[in-house]
Amino acid sequence: MTARTSPLSGVRVVDLSRVLAGPWCTQNLADLGADVIKVERPGIGDDTRGWGPPYLKNADGSETSEAAYYLSCNRNKRSIEIDLSTQEGADVVRKLVLISDVLVENYKVGGLKKYGLDYDSLKKINPRLIYCSLTGFGQFGPYSQRPGYDFAIQGMGGLMSITGERDDLPGGGPQKAGIAVTDIVAGMYASVAVLGALVERQRSGLGQHLDIALLDSHVAMLSNQNSNFFTSGKAPRRAGNAHQNVVPxxxxxxxxxxxxxxxxxxxxxxxxxxxxxxxxxxxxxxxxxxxxxxxxxxxxxxxxxxxxxxxxxxxxxxxxxxxxxxxxxxxxxxxxFEDPQVKVRGLRHEIAHPLGVMAPTTASPLRFSETPVQYRMAPPVLGEHTCEVLRDLLQMDDAEIERVRASADAVGK
CATH class of the missing domain: 3.30.1540.10 (formyl-coa transferase, domain 3)
Structure with missing residues (x-):
């Protein structure tokens, strides 16, 4: 029998996203076997690389430069340093798009057009490309040009009106969730959308543009609370740790x-x-x-x-x-993480990190009986795979690679 491969083995993803919603989506795709190439700003990289402490620790207890926040959503990816604002950098992305299936980005609406990296430009060179845009408010509408931040959207999207203790009790008032739940949910919806588009492409042979908004995802996530409002005409209020529809x-x-x-x-x-x-x-x-x-x-x-x-x-x-x-x-x-059920399910996992330590990670909850998630790589250090990708995937010679790297280095200084 032929060995079965990971669900997304052979799928390549160009990841132009940063912070959480986009990287959460691409980590899901990477966990499923996709080759995710994370394109990062020279010298800086993903914003979350600097969102510490805490940072990953060396064997002697001293801190590395790898922030725990960044580590949470970037495993199984390859990192390249590319400056999109230069001709050389934009050309590298276009060359990657020619040999890729998916591109994920979370720039402001229209922000990649000036580099020729918007969907309309890239679909001309690769009609099979699935282009997923993650923004705060979507590609159209009166708020489409606004930046989208999880905390603000938890407020405007209704979650904080139903989260927290009742207003008439001590400690009552609006309360955000303990994690950036809007980013996470948008990343999950984006993952589902990409998988659906890949399946549809098998029939049509064509890609498409996926428009995933944090606000849309957040409002959809309210599920039964929305339905409560639709059917009663009354907006649900904060109920603390009680349930609106079930007692006790x-x-x-x-x-x-x-x-x-x-x-x-x-x-x-x-x-x-x-x-x-x-x-x-x-x-x-x-x-x-x-x-x-x-x-x-x-x-x-x-x-x-x-x-x-x-x-x-x-x-x-x-x-x-x-x-x-x-x-x-x-x-x-x-x-x-001391709970026996959590332990037996292996929800804490460790991956060898290129800095010579073990990087802890939360295991994927996706369990496949025959093609399990593989923890192939720890979250990469900035630019770890630049030469590898340019040489092996894009067939660049040393002189071409040096031009690209020199362009990136000039920006990173």
């Missing part, structure tokens, strides 16, 4: 900490009430159904809160798990 589905204080109880149906609620020692709540008409529990939420939660404080977190978790009530602890990130 929130955090509770135990005698020594906090835990999550996520009752998903009426039979689970009856089991939960029995564990709490108040089985009558499971048949009480005010609480027997989820709809009734939503209507009588305040009264129910007051009773449950009082009972939950009587025992320790782990005692509740043990008893609730035994009867099939969904629940869990609230871990910090160090505790996450």
């Amino acid at each position: 589905y929130q955090t509770f204080s135990a005698s020594d900490g906090h835990l999550i109880v996520a009752v998903g149906n009426d039979s689970q609620f009856r089991a939960y009430a029995t564990v709490l020692g108040v089985p009558e709540l499971g048949t009480d008409p005010r609480f027997a159904t989820n709809s009734a529990r939503i209507i009588n939420r305040i009264e129910l939660i007051e009773r449950l809160t009082s009972i939950m404080k009587a025992r320790s977190r782990d005692e509740w978790l043990s008893d609730l798990e035994a009867v099939g009530v969904p629940c869990g602890p609230i871990n910090d990130i160090s505790q996450v």
